[in-house]
Amino acid sequence: MKELTPEVEGWIGEKRYAVEGEFDVERGYVFTTCASVENGNPLFWDEKVANELTDGWIAPPTMISVWFRPHHWSPGRKEAAVPLQVHFDLKEKLELPEAVMTDNTITFGEPVRPGDRLRTWQVLRSVSDPKTTKLGTGRFWVIDVVYENQKGEWVGTETYTGFGYRRDSR
């Protein structure tokens, strides 16, 4: 098992990959998301209810990561962009070719609204000692993804627990 390097240890607690979303929050994806899970919550379909309860349209809170998933293609891009870059950096630096997500926690702040342009950054919170599971031997890591709107208001934090591993280490 490759040891943690000073470079990786230095990532812990560091704000990395601060970016702005590639497009404004918009209702088209809200409708598609609601359709995908048959969500008839009138907040997303009935303007009168939205105006009364949430002072206008909002997006379903669990859509928070949708606004940062990169386009599958865009002009000039040579390689596929990946969300949660810190996760992929860890896989590469720790030489752990396989990985799964085991836990996902989302804490929600201010509602996200059509027209918002969100910002995000990632913070590596921890990397475990080597562990062996039924999948293989590797390390668990915890990554926070923090989101805020264009007014600097906190709109949410996602916390992922990932397990990077090597199958042939068992």
Next chain:
Amino acid sequence: MTASQLTLERVKAGDALPELSVDVSATTVVLGAMASRDWRPMHHDHDFAVNRNGVKDIFLNTPNLAAWFERYVTDWTGPTGRLGKIKFRMKDSVFPGDTMVFRGRVEGAETDESGCAWVDLSLTLSVGDNMVNDCVARVAIPASEGDNPWKRHGEQWKP
């Protein structure tokens, strides 16, 4: 407003949420992945899922599972329910042909120091006898008629 409204006085620990049963098709999986802008092939390419991932078929992606849990919770609360936190653990995958069943139970209900009424829920997603996801959710609901958790900001909102 005509939509139903769940208030704190109508909730107590031990209450069960109505069960939700959904038949999953390939369209369910692909639509969920596209809606969440998840272009990874294991959510739309059967051959990739089987031969690269070693699973039996394409499967529901994580952001769409979160959307299913949100829908399940707010079906129960009505539109005044405001999710504060959701945490779920993926134990297995959901595939086309599965019937997924959501179940939930109230673990506790309380009012915080700002007057916000919170309900803590334990939720499960099962396929047959296999519990594929377990989840805990904390959702704010009106403390009484006329209250609205969506109007809370800053120090009044502590999920």
